[in-house]
Amino acid sequence: MSVHQDPTRWQRPPFIKSSLLRWALITGSLLYLLVGIGSLDINWVRIMQGGERGLRFVSGFLAPDFVSRGPDILNGFIESLTMTVTSTAAGVLLSIPVAVGAARNLSNKFFYLVCRAFIAVSRTLNEIIVAILLVAMFGFGPFAGFLTLTFATIGFMAKLLAEDMEEIQASQLEALKASGATFLQRLDFAVLSQVKPRLVGLSIYRLDINFRESAVIGIVGAGGVGATLNTAMDRYEYDSAAAIILIIIAIVFVAEYLSGMIRRHIK
Amino acid sequence: MKAATHKKAPPRWQLRDSASTWRHFLSWLAGTMLVVWCFQIMTNETIWSFVYDAPRQAVDIGSRMLPPDWAYTRELLWPMWETINMATLGTLIGVVIAVPVAFLAARNTTPSALFIRPIALFVIVASRSINSLIWALLLVTIVGPGPLAGVFAIALRSIGFIGKLLYEAIEEIDERQVQAITATGASSPQIMAWGIVPQISPALAGITVFRWDINIRESTVLGLVGAGGVGMKLESALNTLAWPKVFMLLIAIFATVAVSEWISAKVRHKLL
Numbered sequence: 295m296s297v298h299q300d301p302t303r304w305q306r307p308p309f310i311k312s313s314l315l316r317w318a319l320i321t322g323s324l325l326y327l328l329v330g331i332g333s334l335d336i337n338w339v340r341i342m343q344g345g346e347r348g349l350r351f352v353s354g355f356l357a358p359d360f361v362s363r364g365p366d367i368l369n370g371f372i373e374s375l376t377m378t379v380t381s382t383a384a385g386v387l388l389s390i391p392v393a394v395g396a397a398r399n400l401s402n403k404f405f406y407l408v409c410r411a412f413i414a415v416s417r418t419l420n421e422i423i424v425a426i427l428l429v430a431m432f433g434f435g436p437f438a439g440f441l442t443l444t445f446a447t448i449g450f451m452a453k454l455l456a457e458d459m460e461e462i463q464a465s466q467l468e469a470l471k472a473s474g475a476t477f478l479q480r481l482d483f484a485v486l487s488q489v490k491p492r493l494v495g496l497s498i499y500r501l502d503i504n505f506r507e508s509a510v511i512g513i514v515g516a517g518g519v520g521a522t523l524n525t526a527m528d529r530y531e532y533d534s535a536a537a538i539i540l541i542i543i544a545i546v547f548v549a550e551y552l553s554g555m556i557r558r559h560i561k
Numbered sequence: 562m563k564a565a566t567h568k569k570a571p572p573r574w575q576l577r578d579s580a581s582t583w584r585h586f587l588s589w590l591a592g593t594m595l596v597v598w599c600f601q602i603m604t605n606e607t608i609w610s611f612v613y614d615a616p617r618q619a620v621d622i623g624s625r626m627l628p629p630d631w632a633y634t635r636e637l638l639w640p641m642w643e644t645i646n647m648a649t650l651g652t653l654i655g656v657v658i659a660v661p662v663a664f665l666a667a668r669n670t671t672p673s674a675l676f677i678r679p680i681a682l683f684v685i686v687a688s689r690s691i692n693s694l695i696w697a698l699l700l701v702t703i704v705g706p707g708p709l710a711g712v713f714a715i716a717l718r719s720i721g722f723i724g725k726l727l728y729e730a731i732e733e734i735d736e737r738q739v740q741a742i743t744a745t746g747a748s749s750p751q752i753m754a755w756g757i758v759p760q761i762s763p764a765l766a767g768i769t770v771f772r773w774d775i776n777i778r779e780s781t782v783l784g785l786v787g788a789g790g791v792g793m794k795l796e797s798a799l800n801t802l803a804w805p806k807v808f809m810l811l812i813a814i815f816a817t818v819a820v821s822e823w824i825s826a827k828v829r830h831k832l833l
Contacts, residue, residue: 306755306759327653330650331650333643333646334646334650334707334712335708336709337705340705341705341709344703345703347703351702351703372602373603379596379599383596418818422782422785423795426799430618431619431622433608436603436604437603437607437612440600506690506692507692509692510692513694513698513785513786517603520695523698527702542691543690546686547686550686
């Protein structure tokens with residue numbers, strides 16, 4: 295047995311306690327970094343050639359061109375914004391029954407599994423992939439985008455709402471049951487009244503996400519400003535592309551500010 | 562008015578008085594009108610015969626997808642590896658850039674609340690508003706098609722996400738620990754290292770894993786615009802209308818995302 299010596303210097307306790315695990319993780323990550331970076335097959339010649347384009351893009355940001363593609367940009371944003379509003383409204387409305395079905399305390403086993411499966415599919419599939427499939431079915435244009443965003447909204451809202459519904463006070467539900475309230479009355483007075491602040495907050499948050507997504511799904515033909523942006527990039531019109539990106543940032547900024555105000559107002 | 566209702570006994574219980582009922586009704590009406598109006602503008606140019614045709618198209622595509630092309634899996638291993646690398650390396654670069662940005666953006670650590678903080682916040686908002694697919698679109702024209710563009714697209718999008726959550730965590734730290742370190746005469750890097758970093762490192766690890774999970778999901782589609790990974794296979798399968806391959810790709814993507822979500826949930830559970 296070695297003589298125990300009190301340490302004279304204090305040392306910060308390590309983040310991962312077991313030293314074997316710590317070193318294994320460190321060497322593992324370093325090895326992975328080497329292999330991972332090696333798999334990128336970087337083409338330096340191509341990057342050099344791209345430098346000039348990169349500079350043009352940066353200068354496009356400094357002098358964005360809102361005018362020469364003005365009508366296209368306006369049209370794209372009208373599509374994006376209308377898609378955002380309609381899909382959020384439809385998605386939130388439809389998410390409420392799905393959430394009730396996916397809440398363990400309100401639903402039976404069969405509906406619970408069906409709704410949870412639907413939520414899992416909707417959350418796992420990327421919006422872009424859903425958009426590709428829906429464009430193939432419903433044709434090009436914002437209607438396919440509207441359906442895509444609605445589908446994504448249902449999964450997002452229903453998951454978070456269901457979690458909230460599972461955490462409501464059971465006593466209110468029981469009191470209403472004792473008074474002979476029907477299932478719908480119980481939902482209205484015990485469940486919905488308790489989850490309402492969360493519902494409003496999440497809807498506003500989702501509105502924000504849907505706008506951002508609506509700017510992307512146009513790349514695969516589902517309407518919105520993404521199509522305009524894609525065209526601008528394809529033509530190397532970086533000044534128009536920069537204008538679109540700046541407008542998106544501005545709208546998101548304003549939306550975030552407003553939603554913060556609304557959420558504070560609700561609280 | 563009040564007297565009149567008092568005479569009519571017994572008064573029926575109501576949730577709201579009549580003014581507030583009207584206000585509610587009118588705001589719901591206005592909201593509904595807005596949605597309907599937006600829907601009309603949006604569907605102005607919709608070709609409805611395509612929409613009515615959709616169920617038939619869905620059945621058609623569905624029947625073409627079956628059975629999935631299982632043999633195609635072997636060709637997917639390398640692109641899948643590339644996809645995971647894009648997400649992981651992108652997340653790492655994102656973290657490295659996001660940490661200083663978060664410190665500049667947090668009200669209690671920023672060197673200048675008047676000049677530097679707004680710039681840091683703008684960086685965060687700009688990065689958050691632009692989807693990684695748009696960043697990829699841009700970077701592909703600059704650095705050329707391939708996974709490198711994907712890595713940087715993921716990184717650029719992650720800065721805002723990690724930066725935002727991290728600076729909120731920094732603003733919520735326990736100031737007493739910082740004061741205690743300051744009272745020992747520590748310099749400001751020492752305060753940072755011993756007073757602030759230990760408080761936020763679990764949050765940073767959690768946020769990073771969370772973002773990594775989202776990045777796996779996003780990197781599967783970056784190939785659609787040429788930024789490498791399994792999305793490039795998806796693009797070529799879609800262009801050649803090889804539906805069994807598309808279905809196989811969807812299964813592979815679904816499985817990868819499910820596994821990454823499981824890993825991320827496990828790790829975050831351990832951390833908290």
